[in-house]
Amino acid sequence: xxxxxxxxxxxxxxxALIAACxxxxxxxxxxxxxQCEHFAGHCIVAEKAGRIVGWVSGYRPPSEPEAFFxxxxxVATEGRGKxxxxxxxxxxLARPAQRDATHLITTIxxxxxxxxxxxxxxxxxxxxxxxxxxxxxxxxxxxxxxATEFLARIGPIDRKTVHEKRG
Numbered sequence: 001x002x003x004x005x006x007x008x009x010x011x012x013x014x015x016a017l018i019a020a021c022x023x024x025x026x027x028x029x030x031x032x033x034x035q036c037e038h039f040a041g042h043c044i045v046a047e048k049a050g051r052i053v054g055w056v057s058g059y060r061p062p063s064e065p066e067a068f069f070x071x072x073x074x075v076a077t078e079g080r081g082k083x084x085x086x087x088x089x090x091x092x093l094a095r096p097a098q099r100d101a102t103h104l105i106t107t108i109x110x111x112x113x114x115x116x117x118x119x120x121x122x123x124x125x126x127x128x129x130x131x132x133x134x135x136x137x138x139x140x141x142x143x144x145x146x147a148t149e150f151l152a153r154i155g156p157i158d159r160k161t162v163h164e165k166r167g
Contacts, residue, residue, distance in 0.1 A: 001084070002047045003091050006036040006055075010045060013052040014074075021074040023112060035071075041097040042068075044088045046079060053079040056088045060101070067155075068093060068101040073118065085118050086125070093162050103155030107135055109147040116152075123154045126161045130154050 006014065011033040018024050018032070027035075035043050035057045046054030053076040061069050073085045092098060104122065108115045123130035135151040138144055 001053075001079075003044055003088060004047065005040040006043050006045045007040070008033055008037045010052060011036055014045070014055050017052055017055055017074045017076060018072065020076065023109070024072055024074055027072075041095060042092070044092050046075075046084055046088055048079070052076075054084045054088055056085065056092060058092060060097070061105075064103075064105070066101060067103040067105045067153075068098050070104065070106040073115065086122055089122065090162055093157070093159075099159070102157055103153055104157060105151060105153045107149035108152055109149060111147065119152045119154065126154065126157055128154050128157050128161075 011029060014036065015026075015029050015032050019026055039057065039059055042059045043055070043057045045052050055072065055074045057071040058069050059071065061067055070089060073089070075084050089104070093101060093104070104119075106115075106119060108119065120130060122128075131151075131153045133151050133153075134148055136142065136149040138146065138148045141149075
């Protein structure tokens with residue numbers, strides 16, 4: 001398994017991987033290309049035998065520069081059960097663009113137990129607290145068309161612990 005920064009040419013494979021991983025929201029193909037091109041330092045792919053089997057996208061929110069926001073995590077069926085998602089996130093946090101991040105944040109719907117399990121596991125592995133609060137409400141922000149997105153916030157993070165868990 002090789003971890004690397006995405007390239008724009010990876011866009012179609014990333015779009016297909018996301019589509020194969022419900023309940024992930026399908027971003028536009030163009031959005032995925034922009035992530036690969038403009039945010040490559042904040043995204044990672046896992047590649048096995050020339051095939052993309054994992055994807056994590058993220059960014060550093062300008063309003064919260066101490067945080068790293070995980071936008072999407074997608075793992076192909078053959079990559080599941082191997083802690084691939086947590087290894088990719090740890091590898092992302094080890095990059096120069098994230099080295100000073102003290103908190104990991106994301107949003108998760110209440111029913112996405114796989115994502116809650118991933119982020120609870122990261123908090124446990126890093127011996128860091130996980131706080132949960134409603135961020136985008138079903139009615140107020142989504143006009144009833146999408147479930148409430150809860151902010152999951154891990155931190156402060158001990159950088160040495162994250163580095164040790166990269167495996």
